[in-house]
Amino acid sequence: NAGVTQTPKFQVLKTGQSMTLQCAQDMNHNSMYWYRQDPGMGLRLIYYSASEGTTDKGEVPNGYNVSRLNKREFSLRLESAAPSQTSVYFCASTPQETQYFGPGTRLLVL
C-alpha cells in the first residue's frame, strides 16, 4: 500500500515549456486534490476532484489544468510555465474527511 505517489520529485523548466505532474493513490479514495506551497506559506488549493469524472477550481487555478483519468489518478498540467509557478506541488486524497498527502514535486521555472 504505497498511499499517494507523485512524479516527478524534481523538475526544472524554462518559461513557456509545458509539463504534467502525475499523482496516483491506491487507497480507493473518491476525492483528490492539487495544492501548491510557496516559501513560508501554507498550502493553497489549485484544483480538486470530488469523484471520478468531476473537477472543480480551487483558490488559485489560473495557469493550470487537471485531468481525473480514473479513480486512482489525478494529473496537473502546466501548459506554458511561468516563473510565478515555481513552487512545491502536493497531491492529496481523502475518503471523506482526513486528507493524505503525497511527497510533493519541487518545480523550478527559469
Next chain:
Amino acid sequence: GIQVEQSPPDLILQEGANSTLRCNFSDSVNNLQWFHQNPWGQLINLFYIPSGTKQNGRLSATTVATERYSLLYISSSQTTDSGVYFCAGTLPGANNLFFGTGTRLTVIP
C-alpha cells in the same frame, strides 16, 4: 475564503518542554485538521478534530468550534517534533481546505 491565523509563527523549545499552538479562524469551519510537515517536506495528518478533544500519545488537540479556534498541545517535546505545524479547515458544505501559514517548531537537544 477563510482567514486562518496561527500563533506563534516560530517556536524554539528545549527537548522535554511542553508547548501550545493556536489556530484562529475568521469564520465557522468544518473538517478542521492539524498537520505536521517534517524537515523533508512530508505532510502528515495529526488530527481530524472538528470539535472536542483528542489525544494521540504526546500530542493532543482541542477545538472550540463556537469560538472558531483550535489548540494543539505537544508535551515532552522531542527533536523529531521539529518541523512546521499547520491547521486547516473548510467552509461548511465545501471540500477545499484553507491552510494557515504554520508554526515552525524547532526542538533543541
